[in-house]
Amino acid sequence: MNKVRLTLGLFLFQINMSYAGWVSGGGQVVRDGNNPWFLENTQVVKYCITSSKEFSNLPTPVENLVEQSLKYWKEEFNYSLRHSPGFEFGKIKIATQTFFKVDCDENPDLALQFGVLNELQEQFLGDPKKFIGIAVRTDYDEVNLKAKGFIYFSPDSGPLRYLGEHLKDNAWHLGYGGYLKRLVIHELGHVFGISHTEDGRIMAEGYPEELIRKPLDNFPDIWNTGLSMEGFFKYKNSLNFSNLCGLIIVTDEKPKKQAQNLTDEHKFLGLTKEPSCVFFDNLNYRQKFVAKVHYELNDPLVPIGEFNIDYSKTIAWPARSNEVVKLRLNPKQTVFHYSGDPHDLLPVAIRVVEVYGGSYHTYDGKIRKPIRANVSPSKIEIFGAYHDKVLKVY
Numbered sequence: 001m002n003k004v005r006l007t008l009g010l011f012l013f014q015i016n017m018s019y020a021g022w023v024s025g026g027g028q029v030v031r032d033g034n035n036p037w038f039l040e041n042t043q044v045v046k047y048c049i050t051s052s053k054e055f056s057n058l059p060t061p062v063e064n065l066v067e068q069s070l071k072y073w074k075e076e077f078n079y080s081l082r083h084s085p086g087f088e089f090g091k092i093k094i095a096t097q098t099f100f101k102v103d104c105d106e107n108p109d110l111a112l113q114f115g116v117l118n119e120l121q122e123q124f125l126g127d128p129k130k131f132i133g134i135a136v137r138t139d140y141d142e143v144n145l146k147a148k149g150f151i152y153f154s155p156d157s158g159p160l161r162y163l164g165e166h167l168k169d170n171a172w173h174l175g176y177g178g179y180l181k182r183l184v185i186h187e188l189g190h191v192f193g194i195s196h197t198e199d200g201r202i203m204a205e206g207y208p209e210e211l212i213r214k215p216l217d218n219f220p221d222i223w224n225t226g227l228s229m230e231g232f233f234k235y236k237n238s239l240n241f242s243n244l245c246g247l248i249i250v251t252d253e254k255p256k257k258q259a260q261n262l263t264d265e266h267k268f269l270g271l272t273k274e275p276s277c278v279f280f281d282n283l284n285y286r287q288k289f290v291a292k293v294h295y296e297l298n299d300p301l302v303p304i305g306e307f308n309i310d311y312s313k314t315i316a317w318p319a320r321s322n323e324v325v326k327l328r329l330n331p332k333q334t335v336f337h338y339s340g341d342p343h344d345l346l347p348v349a350i351r352v353v354e355v356y357g358g359s360y361h362t363y364d365g366k367i368r369k370p371i372r373a374n375v376s377p378s379k380i381e382i383f384g385a386y387h388d389k390v391l392k393v394y
Helices: 003-007 062-083 119-125 178-191 207-211 264-269
Strands: 044-051 098-101 110-114 133-141 146-153 241-243 277-283 288-294 302-314 321-328 345-352 354-362 368-375 380-386 389-392
Touching: 044 062, 062 110, 062 178, 062 345, 119 133, 119 146, 133 178, 146 178, 178 207, 264 354, 264 380, 264 389, 302 368, 302 380
Parallel strands: 044 098, 044 110, 110 146
Antiparallel strands: 133 146, 241 277, 277 288, 288 302, 302 354, 321 345, 354 368, 368 380, 380 389
């Protein structure tokens, strides 16, 4: 992590920075710093919300965004249990608590502070404007494996506005509040024990900055799409997807397509002449994908066939996995009866690529072929065979 990124206000997570026992970003690099703040033995988490005037008149009030974000992680972690490893005491469960909102003077377990810091917190952060958002663990009970702390969110205007001319002005007030909701989800993800990921998605290290970066000229703003969210453990996207396209060349006269040979992927789909482009529409959530083709650049899209994934047909395939939440035990803890090393680092939540069977058929009835679908939280890949060659066709 370089100084430029610090100046741009990225969320800081894996840095060793403590102040009277405080830990920034919900974790340190060593010991129990990356532990989830709350485990199943904590049944109720008291949280409070405080906000400055800069967070008034939002499209969606911060109270609603926090409730939606907590619900998001509860659903995601509930889904993740299907792949969680078991131990002699059972599975370690995350985000099972009832989150109960209280006033901030009632000693809450978690304070969500929108543009508000006390003097000690401001001293700890140094310059709050260098952060878009940051979670700080201020206390950790090694016996009950329970933490306390706060999350700070920088305002989008005023004297404490996040630094960076390349960042949007008034980002939290745009659209339906999708920017701020995504930031709240990112920060709460660290509270639930998720370190930064490398997939460019919601828990990526650079996500907060990329979230509110000003789009390039003529480049679509992909983040402010409302309050709907992609999944973290479970695939939830329903985006149109395009590939198998020829190279489009723009001239002073009109766009022209560079010559493209008919590929094996095209032949798998049943095409008999060179297309301009093939698109795939994701219909029926994540089960049906309709292939549509442009034969000429300005022609209408023509549906030619569809993929159907059979989620009851699991294929024995070496799926990839990634442990994204781990729990560091210590000899003092009384939560789990564990016979192994009392300092063990236990895997808690895992992201996996699930593999299913399915079929592809053309609408003219001439082709019907089996397919294999690799389903991960961020994407679906579909493979088929053509002349004994495995092809990635989606």
